[in-house]
Amino acid sequence: MVGLFLPITMEEVQRRKWNKLDIIFVTGDAYIDHPSFGVALLGRLLESKGYKVGIIAQPVSVEDIKRLGRPNLFFGVTSGSVDSMVANYxxxxxxxxxxxxxxxxxNNRRPDRAVIQYVNMIKQAFKDVPIVVGGIEASLRRFAHYDWWSDKVRKSILVDSKADILVYGMGEHAVLEIAKRIETGKNLDGILGTVIWKSELDKLxxxxxxxxxxxxxxxSQSKDAYNEMYKKIIxxxxxxxxxxxxxxxxxRYVIQYPPSMPLSSKELDELYLLPYERRVHPFYENLGRVKAIETVRFSITAVRGCFGNCSFCAITHHQGTHVTFRSEESILEEVKILxxxxxxxxxxVDVGGPTANMYGYTCTIxxxxxxxxxxxxxxxVCKSIGREDSAIKFINLLQKIKSLPKVNHVFVGSGIRHDLILYSTDAQYIIENLVDYTSGQLKLAPEHAHPNVLKLMHKPSIELFLEFKKRFEEASRRKGQEKYVIGYFIVGHPGEGEKENLYLMEFVKKHLGYIPQQVQIFTPTPGTLSTTMYYTQKDPFTGEKIFVIKDEKTREKFKQRIIFQRRD
Incomplete structure (x- = not known):
């Protein structure tokens, strides 16, 4: 029944016997009512707290913005699950x-710099309605940032869009607080997990x-100053x-308040068991297949956050390094729903999160x-990370899911940190069991092979990847199964030149025994350490100069060389 979705038309609003909406989310994605998508997650959360929430998905005109009328409280704006420039280029x-x-x-519905475009549309349609921006595009562009697509340092997206407030990171606490403040006529200063802008600073x-x-x-003029900015933010x-x-x-002054506290396990449990339809809204479904739902429809989010700190990854800056995880009871209940x-x-098809096997890990420091x-x-791996019972909690969880009625197979499709497994005192037990939860190929991300490039990526040595690969495939053979480890690689990362690229090619030829298809060219996305190194050609923490290839043809050659294992 369409009415069980959050409304996207006035007919659906009226079907719920509502006169007006409190909050309207504008997003660059089609509306998929599944907890893997931020708008659905926040929309259902607000709904559970009594707010009337609607969604305008992929608007292309001011008339689209007007479709649900003026909200009582605010518009929430996001480019969608992906930065619009990454999505479009x-x-x-x-x-x-x-x-x-x-x-x-x-690809014909998401504009470049979608957050700015959507805010402009809203301002044309409805003057003086508060606008809250968030999601990955806004979160990672909240301060001055290097923008690879224009090859310059841009101002905060909050200033460029002229929105009222920006929510960074995972926004549940902040969005609820914003709704309460606007509802009661209070100002938006001091909300954890938000950024505002002012003409002058509060002296007291x-x-x-x-x-x-x-x-x-x-x-914007000094790369050393840019590096200093990055270090302080991190x-x-x-x-x-x-x-x-x-x-x-x-x-003006862009002001970032401290991040919100991560959701507790209890809060995560409640959030992921809200009444999602877990499918594409029929209106968009009728327009054509939405591929994004297919990989997550029967997946489970078990963990949030990642302490891996890979240089090129946005998760550290968006979800944070504080890992939280759901209770086994909540996860098993969601499986029963599926x-x-x-x-x-x-x-x-998947039980995980940014890094699946961080489930159960804590660090008191x-x-x-x-x-x-x-x-x-x-x-x-730091010695403060638990080595014993933490490591096997994830395997125990998978075993309990597998034992449920109607569940024939459970797979881990999310990222796995093989170095974290090898660090555990239960490494062999975990590897032996992981074979049973792998669908043909276990996808790992060594990312490169050359030690200097791996150092800049903050990735473990390639020897650890080879050790894990050997032990996993040996365990697979002992079980009479043909399962293999497949590697993902990045070329064109800061620190890689001809010598390092040829080193990677030789590694692939010697150790993998297959032609890797999962090779991508490094894209400098806002906010990451790798992007800072790409722009400034220095390590911001050590001041060390870094060789960077910026020529697109050379970067493409690096990729083709690995895929076809060709020596030029």
Missing amino acids: TASKKKRKSDDYTPGGI DESFEIVEIPPFEEV HLTDPMKKIKIVQKQDT TKMPDFRGTI REKNGQCLKSCMFPK
């Missing part, structure tokens, strides 16, 4: 033809320690550190004092 800056989040798979605000980072004018943005970060941009769906065929200056897993 390849690593060679060519326009993408396909979009997994659009009906029919044709003593709620947080205030740290000013180099202003936009400086970081070191000081943590829920355990009550620090307000301020950056001047022209005559088994009752009419098109369930007995397979849970991080939980008390925040993220250390050193990485949790580079150059090796």
Whole structure:
């Protein structure tokens, strides 16, 4: 029944016997009512708290924005599950033809810089309605940032869009607080997990320690200043550190309040058991296949956050390094819901999150004092990470899911950190069991083979990948199964030149025994350490100069060389 979805038309609003909506989300994705998609997640959460929520998906005109009328409280704006520039352009800056989040798979519904475009549409349609921006595009562009597509440092997306407030990271706490404040006529200052802008600073605000980072004018002209800005943002943005970060941009100040506290396991449990339809809204379904639902329809999110700190990954800056996980009871209850769906065929395709096998891991130092200056897993796994019972909790969870009625297969399709498994005192037990939860191929991401490139990526040595691969495939053979480890690789990352690329090619030829298809060219996305190194050609933490290939033809040659194992 269409009425069980969050409404996308006034007819659906009226069917619920509502006169007007409180909150309207505008998104660059088709509306998929599944907890893997932020708009559905936040929409259902707000609905559970009594708010009337609607969705405008993939608008192309001001008239689309007007479809649900003026909300009582605010518009929430996101580019969707992917940064719109990443969604619209390849690593060679060519326009993408396909979009997994659009009906029919044709890339014709998401504008470039979607957050800014959507905010402009809303302002044309409804003046003076508060606008909240969030999601991956807004979150990683909240300060001055290098924009690869225009090859320049841009201002905060909050300033460029002229929205009222920005929610960064996973926004459940912040969005609920914003709704309460607007509902009661209170201002939006001081909300954890948000960024605002002001014309002048509050001189007497003593709620947080205030740290000013180099202003936009400086970081847009000096790469050393840009590196200094990056270091401060990374070191000081943590829920355990009550620090307000301020950056001047022209005559205004962009002000970031400390992150929200991560959701507790209880909160995660409640969030993922809200009444999602777990499918594409019929309106969009009728327009064509939406591929994005297919990989997540029968998947389970078990863990949130990642302490891997890979240099090129946005998860560290969006979901954070504080890992939280759901209870076994909640996960098993969600599996039971999936088994009752009419098109369930007995397979849970994935149980995981950013890094599936971080399920069950905690760090008392991080939980008390925040993220250390050193990485949790580079150059090796920190001794503060548990080695014993933490490691097998994930395997125990998989076993319990597999024992449920109607569940024939359970697979792990999310990222696995093989170095974390090898670090465990139960490594062999985990590997032996992981074979049973692998569908043919276990996909791992060594990312490169050359030690200098891996160092800059903050990835473990390639020898650990080879050790894990050997032990996994030996365990598979002992079980009479043919299952293999498949590697993902990145070329064109800072630090890679001809020598390093040829090193990777030789590694593939010597050790893998197959031609890898999962090779991608590094794309400098806003906010990451790798992008900072790409732009400044320095390591911001050591000051070391870094060789960077910026020529697109050379980067494409690097990719083709690995795929075809060709020596030029």
